[in-house]
Amino acid sequence: xxxxxxxxxxxxxxxxxxxSFSYRIDHYSMVVTDLEETGNFYANILGLQDIPHPSNAxxxxxxxxDGTAQLHLIKKDKVEKNRSKSExxxxxxxxxxxxxxxxxxxxxxxWDWEGTKGAVSVRGDGVRQIYLLDPEGNWVEINxxxx
Numbered sequence: 001x002x003x004x005x006x007x008x009x010x011x012x013x014x015x016x017x018x019x020s021f022s023y024r025i026d027h028y029s030m031v032v033t034d035l036e037e038t039g040n041f042y043a044n045i046l047g048l049q050d051i052p053h054p055s056n057a058x059x060x061x062x063x064x065x066d067g068t069a070q071l072h073l074i075k076k077d078k079v080e081k082n083r084s085k086s087e088x089x090x091x092x093x094x095x096x097x098x099x100x101x102x103x104x105x106x107x108x109x110x111w112d113w114e115g116t117k118g119a120v121s122v123r124g125d126g127v128r129q130i131y132l133l134d135p136e137g138n139w140v141e142i143n144x145x146x147x
Contacts, residue, residue, distance in 0.1 A: 027062075027070040028089050032136045035061050035075040041134045042071060045108055046091070065091065081137055085113070088131065088139035096120075096128055096144040108132065110142075 032038040039061040042048045048063035048071060059075040071089065093099050100120070103110055110130040112119035121129050129143035 025069040027072050029072040029074060030138055031074050031076050031079050033076065033079050034135060035073055037135045039073055083137055083139065085131060085139045088141050090141040090143060092143050092145045094144065099142060
């Protein structure tokens with residue numbers, strides 16, 4: 001009986017215990033077939049900074065996003081290409097109109113959520129967003145959340 005009471009006392013702190021986790025995005029990975037062309041899109045069009053792969057392994061290209069998160073491109077010879085716009089990388093920018101003007105100047109196409117070329121969507125919470133396609137057909141959302 002003494003052991004049952006001790007076991008019950010040990011378990012009391014666990015009853016109703018609620019764990020709270022704090023997350024941040026570490027990285028988003030994409031599999032691509034043309035590492036150079038797709039990587040150049042993220043470097044040259046979106047302006048993400050190339051960062052070294054920790055082991056300098058071939059077939060990877062990593063980028064820093066705002067100094068806290070990363071985009072990892074992973075080269076494979078064959079990639080399943082069944083991508084929905086619902087599966088996308090999203091980047092937030094404070095000056096969306098300036099970015100849209102930049103896209104127009106560089107002849108980079110963008111769409112709204114519904115699929116209208118050159119249009120901007122507005123979410124129910126007022127956030128404006130556009131969608132780009134990288135050279136591999138991956139969708140990238142650019143919005144003005146938290147601006």
